[in-house]
Amino acid sequence: MDFDFSDVQQSLQDSVKRFCEREYPFEKRQALLRTEAGFDRAHWATFAELGWLGAGLAEEVGGFGGGPIENAIILEQLARALVVAPFLSSAVIATQAIARLALPEQRDKLLSPLLDGTSIAALAHGETAQHAFAPDLAAKATKTKAGYRLDGRKVFVLGGQAADVFLVSARDGAGESLFAVPAHTPGVERVNYHAVDGRRVSDLTLRGVEVEASALIGAGGDAADAIDYALDYGVIGLCAEAVGAMDAALWITRDYLKTRKQFGVTLNTFQALQHRMADMLVETELARSMLYRGIAALALENVLERRRGVSAAKAQIGEAGFFVGAQAVQLHGGIGVTEEYIVGHYLKRLALVRGLFGSSDQHLARFAECAAGRNEEEAAGLRDFRPAPGLRRRRTRRR
Amino acid sequence: MEFDLSEADLAFRRDKRAWIRANLPADIAERGRRGFHATRSDVEIWTRLLNAQGWAAPAWPAEYGGTAWTPLQRYLFQLELRAAGAPVQDQSAMELVGPVLYTFGSDAQKRAYLPKILNAETFWCQGFSEPNAGSDLASLRTRAVLDGDCYVVTGQKTWTSDAQRADMMFALVRTDPEARPQAGISFLLIDMQAPGVRVRPIYTIDEGRSVNEVFLDDVRVPCKNLVGEANKGWSYAKFLLTNERAMSAETAHTRADLSSLKRFAAEKLADPLFAAKVSRLEIDLMALEYAVLRVISAEAAAQDAVASVLKLRGAELRQRVAELAVEALGAAGLAVNPDPTGHDATDHPAPRPPVPAYAHGWLARAMFRRATTIYGGSNEIQRNIIAKAVLGL
Incomplete structure (x- = not known):
């Protein structure tokens, strides 16, 4: 066990930090968010150049040999600077879905344009505002002479506005399939809007969308597990964003308390405020610890154990993050609720983390479901931070 | 970064689990699992069995009778001890005064006291x-x-x-x-x-x-x-209290308590509201366990920031697990249930109530553990430490 960065990981973190300092000061960010795209495609080219888009992808599938730790390093730093770019949606979720599901002969064609930054992808899966896990899909794929016809509706497609290609899930006979659908395919109607933290999301309506047979990712009917896996990656990515936002909000608030004067003294002299800050630090450190546990869970081959660990992380970090964000605003007083000041924007990011991909209660319930029937005697203690003997790391997808 | 155990650590855990199962006397384990206070004689028997293996005080330097185990291995050993119901050894000796003596004591003091601590001859x-x-x-x-x-x-x-x-x-x-x-x-x-x-x-x-x-x-x-x-006593006391704080997350105890709660409360866990509270506790415990691992794996940045966090949250979780056990027991959880050994009884012992054996000790623990957020530096003191030492407020 080793909780220290390797040299390569350290330089990855340094490189993301440098980018954020140079390209993403808060004022510049606010101006960028007022543009229609809300995001700078030139930044994406930089991400590609610096190798971030493949940093979390195993070498066997064309990545640079990293994994969820590398993704977390990037996302934590991006969240500190409140970067709004479709990194989580394209470079983590869509990329992992393809890597998990695509047949070897499909993989390179699908992944290369994502890794070199020429194309941005978004997973279009959820169909109602309430869905959390494994929705009963209404979108359907009908076989045609040339390929497939897709019909359905998708909501809150993260990173949808910037996407060049949607990964659309649809019922295909008995199973679920995933299709790579270019965004400008006739019949795809996209309505863009802003999520709470400024991220651009979309609702999609697909009416008689004709795609070629080659749009099918995988063998057909087998996408459900890969989507579930990719969304677990997404959940842990969100948790990494939360830890970055919590840590940043904590220390900004600390600095504020040391400078803001009322009653003739700086606010840091009040014990009630000191103790609130201490509680915020407790939650931040435990959230970071839980993030590491969640990352470890992603490597588990046993699906129930993986989901259990991921849901534990989401339930814990989602609540802890909102607490820290809300208290950071509270300790700032009035300035905390203004748009011009940074701290409220951390709260917005943390609100998204808490609510997206399943609420805390939904994850708590999934945690309990996955735990049902576990051998507690065997699990006591150890399996809670490591796969038990027989559960090996899954490095590549078996086919 | 590597968030999994190595094969060597897994093998270590398996070996220690097997040894404890083979050597911990059944009656002592039973008393431990039921949550009795360990009697002096139980502690003596068990400590001497461990000492014969050289494992009585794993954290001590090898030259004073400790082991060369890594901090992670010592933590795994603790998990196995608590899961098996082994009696808690003389912590004041092993974890508090022992390290002070081998760090600051005279040669004569080391010779006089350390071997007798290891063999549970001096409490x-x-x-x-x-x-x-x-x-x-x-x-x-x-x-x-x-x-x-x-x-x-x-x-x-x-x-x-x-x-x-x-x-x-x-x-x-x-x-x-x-x-x-x-x-x-x-x-x-x-x-x-x-x-x-x-x-x-x-x-x-x-x-x-x-x-x-x-x-x-x-x-x-x-x-x-x-x-x-x-x-110069204050500096030795500070050294000792830092050790006390780092070990005070007590996650191995809480993990063992949670396991027995889940065993005896299987029926109660069908109630989704109760089950949610247990899940919430388990999730908080998982986060704390990883915080402990960060500290014992010596992640440099974690040391200062996390020691008080461990004490603060660890104490709260020890309370919560006992409270949930009392809740799960219903009325049986409210019955005063004195230790049948008579050991450490008050001067006005209550009669034993006709409740199941697994109910033993939970009410007492839930009550006594109000002290966990008070002793060893109350949670308010821990918040002061965090505010001053970590946040610089």
Whole structure:
């Protein structure tokens, strides 16, 4: 066990930090968010150049040999600077879905344009505002002479506005399939809007969308597990964003308390405020610890154990993050609720983390479901931070 | 970064689990699993079995009878001990005074005391708190005055855990009343059989006895029982309290408690509202376990930030698991259920109620554990430490 960065990981973190300092000061960010795209495609080219888009992808599938730790390093730093770019949606979720599901002969064609930054992808899966896990899909794929016809509706497609290609899930006979659908395919109607933290999301309506047979990712009917896996990656990515936002909000608030004067003294002299800050630090450190546990869970081959660990992380970090964000605003007083000041924007990011991909209660319930029937005697203690003997790391997808 | 155990650590865990299962006497394990206070005789038997393997105090340096295990391996060993119901050893000796003695003690003190700690021949208690020196420990008033080759000690200690079974006390005493509070304190080793030492029980709200008042009236303590230098006792105490804080997450205990709760409360867990509370607790425990692992794996950045976090949250989780167990037991959780060994009973023992064996001890634990957020630096003190030392407020 080793909780220290390797040299390569350290330089990855340094490189993301440098980018954020140079390209993403808060004022510049606010101006960028007022543009229609809300995001700078030139930044994406930089991400590609610096190798971030493949940093979390195993070498066997064309990545640079990293994994969820590398993704977390990037996302934590991006969240500190409140970067709004479709990194989580394209470079983590869509990329992992393809890597998990695509047949070897499909993989390179699908992944290369994502890794070199020429194309941005978004997973279009959820169909109602309430869905959390494994929705009963209404979108359907009908076989045609040339390929497939897709019909359905998708909501809150993260990173949808910037996407060049949607990964659309649809019922295909008995199973679920995933299709790579270019965004400008006739019949795809996209309505863009802003999520709470400024991220651009979309609702999609697909009416008689004709795609070629080659749009099918995988063998057909087998996408459900890969989507579930990719969304677990997404959940842990969100948790990494939360830890970055919590840590940043904590220390900004600390600095504020040391400078803001009322009653003739700086606010840091009040014990009630000191103790609130201490509680915020407790939650931040435990959230970071839980993030590491969640990352470890992603490597588990046993699906129930993986989901259990991921849901534990989401339930814990989602609540802890909102607490820290809300208290950071509270300790700032009035300035905390203004748009011009940074701290409220951390709260917005943390609100998204808490609510997206399943609420805390939904994850708590999934945690309990996955735990049902576990051998507690065997699990006591150890399996809670490591796969038990027989559960090996899954490095590549078996086919 | 690597968040999994190595094969070597897994093998270590399997070996230790097998050894504990083969060697822990069944009656002792049963008492441990039921949550009885460990009797002195149980602790002696078990510590000596461990000592024969060289495992009585794994954290000590090998030259003083410890092991060369990594901090992670020591943690795995703790998990296995608690899961098996092994009695808790003499923590005051193993984890508190032992490290002070091998770090600051004289060669004669090391020779005299360390082997007897390892073999559970000498039991210890900690004489720090006083009636007017709790969280503000440096205001302690017990005096030690030099008289020939002895210190003459007079004062009162309180909240002294296990004084009723201890042979020796390590105590903080004031040797220079003129110096500022922290500067005039010395660290003395006091024989509990010495004339002038009187122990009075403090019965606690668990209807048990594990803490005491200790009165010291003109107790003559040989100067050779001074640890380190006179008036430097505060720095040794700080060293000791840091050790106390790091081990105080007590996650191995909470993990074992949670496992037994889930075993006996299987039916109650069908209630989704109750199950949600248990899940919530387990998730908080998972986060804390990884925080412990960050500290013991010596992630440099984690050390300072996390030690107080461990104490604070660890104490809260110990309370929550006991409260959930009481809730799961329903009315049986509200019945006073005295320790059937009679060990550590109060002076007004209650009759044994006709409740299932697994109900034993939970009410007492839930009550006693109100102290976990008070002792070893209350949670409010931990917040002060975090605010000052970590956040610089």
